[in-house]
Every structure is written in structure tokens, then in C-alpha cells.
Amino acid sequence: MQSTLDLAKLARAASGKSWWRLSLEALRVRRAPQQVGLSEYFAYGLWSPGLDDVARSRFIGWRKSAALDQALNAPSSRVLANDKLVSYSVLQHQGLPMPEPLATYTASGRTVGRERPLRTLDEVRAYLHEAVYPFYVKPISAGYGRGVLGVSDRDGAELCLMDGKRLAIDELLASFRFAPFGGMLFQRPLRAHPSIQALTGTAAVSCVRFICFVTPSGTQVHTAFWKVATGKNMLDNFSHGDYGNLLAAVDLHSGCIERAIRQLGPGGEVQRHPDTRAEVVGFQLPDWEAAKALVLRASAHFPGLRLQNWDVALCPEGPVLVEINTESELAVPQAISGRGLMDERLKAILGEIEAEDRRHREAVASRG
Known part of the structure; x- marks a missing residue:
């Protein structure tokens, strides 16, 4: 990820604008209702010569994004x-297409539907030694792809990931202990x-x-x-x-x-x-x-x-x-x-x- 200074240098070269003009435009959009920050001014292309003040006023920053949410x-x-x-239970009940759940890991035995409940890490370990591959596993409560893995197969005490890497089963199970995830969900891969x-x-x-x-x-x-x-x-x-x-x-x-x-x-x-x-x-x-x-x-x-x-x-x-x-x-x-x-x-x-x-x-x- 490039720094704001690096982006600013590239924007100056690409736009031909002076540092003074870039700074003035960035200050204007920062003070506007849409709350675009300095780094966002450069990252989202508000410096582009093809944009006038009206077009720039339509851009929102992360602060405005959070406020809308x-x-x-x-x-x-x-x-x-x-x-x-919860969300998959709603989709499944409505008959809407969604990834097929294979198993869930929660201490309470929660499930989306009829998939296999896994209540302990020993049950998860036993599950991983069965013919359950390939699968995706993801946290029940997380976003931005955090904790998501695609697993193609098992080789002894290691898992073969879909990107060609390997991961020890014990290392995978360590992420299952992370309480904020609220458990883990196994799903059949989509293509x-x-x-x-x-x-x-x-x-x-x-x-x-x-x-x-x-x-x-x-x-x-x-x-x-x-x-x-x-x-x-x-x-x-x-x-x-x-x-x-x-x-x-x-x-x-x-x-x-x-x-x-x-x-x-x-x-x-x-x-x-x-x-x-x-x-x-x-x-x-x-x-x-x-x-x-x-x-x-x-x-x-x-x-x-x-x-x-x-x-x-x-x-x-x-x-x-x-x-x-x-x-x-x-x-x-x-x-x-x-x-x-x-x-x-x-x-x-x-x-x-x-x-x-x-x-x-x-x-x-x-x-x-």
C-alpha cells in the first residue's frame, strides 16, 4: 500500500497541477459535507484534471460512509x-441460492440447517481426518475475508490450501479458539x-x-x-x-x-x-x-x-x-x-x- 506522500507525488506528475492547487482542492473537499480526507483525495482520484468542483463534491470519504451505515x-x-x-438460515429458509453448509463449529451446536454440528475442537480434528475435502472455512462473525481459507486436501498433519500453501491442522485450530469469530462454518466451494x-x-x-x-x-x-x-x-x-x-x-x-x-x-x-x-x-x-x-x-x-x-x-x-x-x-x-x-x-x-x-x-x- 502506497503512502499518502507517494500518491501525492504521482498525482502531481499525472495531473500537472501545482502543490498549491492540489493542497487547496484537498482542503476544500475535506471541509465539504462529504468529509473526504487527504489520503482519499489522492487515492480516489479527486485530483484528476477531468473533475471540476461539482464532480469532486459528489465523492464521499470513509467518515461519511460510516455515518450512512x-x-x-x-x-x-x-x-x-x-x-x-443467521443470514444463511434466512436465505436457506427462503430457498435462495447460497453456498452449501457442510459443518459448523460452535460450543452450543448451532447450525444453518442440516449440516453437521461440531461442538469441540476434538470433533473438528476428527472431522478433518474424514473425506470432507475440498471446503472453505470461514468465521461466523467476521468480514473483509478475515480468517477465510480454501482447503483442497489433507496430507498427514497438514492441510493443502487452494493457493498451493500448506497449513498445520493445529495452526488452523488455533483460529477456532478466537472468541470474536463466534465459531466457524465449513462450506462446499463454489466455482x-x-x-x-x-x-x-x-x-x-x-x-x-x-x-x-x-x-x-x-x-x-x-x-x-x-x-x-x-x-x-x-x-x-x-x-x-x-x-x-x-x-x-x-x-x-x-x-x-x-x-x-x-x-x-x-x-x-x-x-x-x-x-x-x-x-x-x-x-x-x-x-x-x-x-x-x-x-x-x-x-x-x-x-x-x-x-x-x-x-x-x-x-x-x-x-x-x-x-x-x-x-x-x-x-x-x-x-x-x-x-x-x-x-x-x-x-x-x-x-x-x-x-x-x-x-x-x-x-x-x-x-x-
Whole structure:
């Protein structure tokens, strides 16, 4: 991850702007209602000569992103997204496509459905010595890919990971003891759609992130971007470009890729996949209308969460709901597309939600 100073030097060279002008623009957006920080000004491309003051005013910073999440998602409803056993139970009950659960590890024996409950680490160890491979294992309560592993096989006391690395079983079990994870979930691996495999050169899924706002008139998908796996990575996480994966902006209407980046800031834009050299920009995501329809259908079953972030895998059997997230970094998609999130459409969406909240407050007040 590049430092702010490094990004600033690259932005100055790419834009031809003086240090004074860059500093003045950065100060203006920091003081604006959208609260864009100094590092974000450079990382998200607000220095670009193609942006005027109006266009820059549409960009939001991480502080505004966090404020939107706090305002739109009720604390009492966050368990619907933050506890994967709860969210998957909802999806399974509704008959919505999701990764197949194989086993769960919790002291209480909680499960999504009919998968095998594992209540002790000894039971987990015994499970790992059975013919249960391949699988993905993930924390029940965690985000950003923390603690997620793809396991292809076992070799004695070691696990063979999908990225070619090895991990001692004891080392895996140590992560099971981390109380904040709330237990672990084993799932059957998904495979990417054949057209995506041809582009990426791997069967690892590359999820589409759908950013949705649930309004009184229905769910609105506002933004979508594609997390593109590269190399031997078993996950599609970006993490500021540290994993080498790509991010790509998606046209909501067509499902075509408009722009792709390999890192935040100047010089991060790419046209082709680094492994296959296939064109990323212009690629048509498969089953696009079905994926959007699936997200709209699923969103209705998570009341109290009016800002939903869905990860959807595009697979041979069709789109699959991988997970729902809250507390997502809404500012990042702006770096991918080069456009600010706070456009007229989002202002209208937030206005509709605020009007509904005001009516609710007035109704409660009228009852004394």
C-alpha cells in the first residue's frame, strides 16, 4: 500500500497541477459535507484534471460512509448480516441460492440447517481426518475475508490450501479458539462461471459487490463493482491492492465492465487481466439480470438494514448469494469508477428514506 506522500507525488506528475492547487482542492473537499480526507483525495482520484468542483463534491470519504451505515442500519438488525449462521438460515429458509453448509463449529451446536454440528475442537480434528475435502472455512462473525481459507486436501498433519500453501491442522485450530469469530462454518466451494474462468484463468469465484439501499418504495441497487481474482489467490479480496486482485466498475444496466484498477491512486488503471491478458474492460458479466433480480429478492428479508452490501458469485448454475455485509467502505467504489457516490440518484434515495423516518417520528409523537 502506497503512502499518502507517494500518491501525492504521482498525482502531481499525472495531473500537472501545482502543490498549491492540489493542497487547496484537498482542503476544500475535506471541509465539504462529504468529509473526504487527504489520503482519499489522492487515492480516489479527486485530483484528476477531468473533475471540476461539482464532480469532486459528489465523492464521499470513509467518515461519511460510516455515518450512512450508522444512520441506515439499526443496531438491533445488524445480527442479520454479522452472524453468518443467521443470514444463511434466512436465505436457506427462503430457498435462495447460497453456498452449501457442510459443518459448523460452535460450543452450543448451532447450525444453518442440516449440516453437521461440531461442538469441540476434538470433533473438528476428527472431522478433518474424514473425506470432507475440498471446503472453505470461514468465521461466523467476521468480514473483509478475515480468517477465510480454501482447503483442497489433507496430507498427514497438514492441510493443502487452494493457493498451493500448506497449513498445520493445529495452526488452523488455533483460529477456532478466537472468541470474536463466534465459531466457524465449513462450506462446499463454489466455482466461477466458465466465461469468468476463461478471463481469470482460475476456478476461484470473483464476486460482484452490489450496494443497495432499501427505501419505502423498494430496494434500489445503486452501485456494483466486480472483485477479480488473480494468480493462485483463493479469495477475491482487494485490500488496497495488497493481494494483486483487481477491482472493476460495472455498468448497472448492461453488466459490462467500464473500468478496472489494480491499485488505488495514480497509475492503478488496467485494461487486461495480468495472468491471461484477456480484456477486462468491456467484459460482459454472465447472468447479469438474474443476479440483480436475486439481490432485490433477498434484500426484502433483512429488515432494519437499509444499506446492504451483497457479494454474489456468478457460477455455472447461476448467481449465488455468498454473503451480506454492513459497515462496508462505500468510498472505495469511487476509486474504481472515477465517479462520486453522492450523485442525484443517491440524494433522492436518501431523501425518500429521511421522509419516511420523519413520518414515523411524527406518528409516534402524535400518540403521546
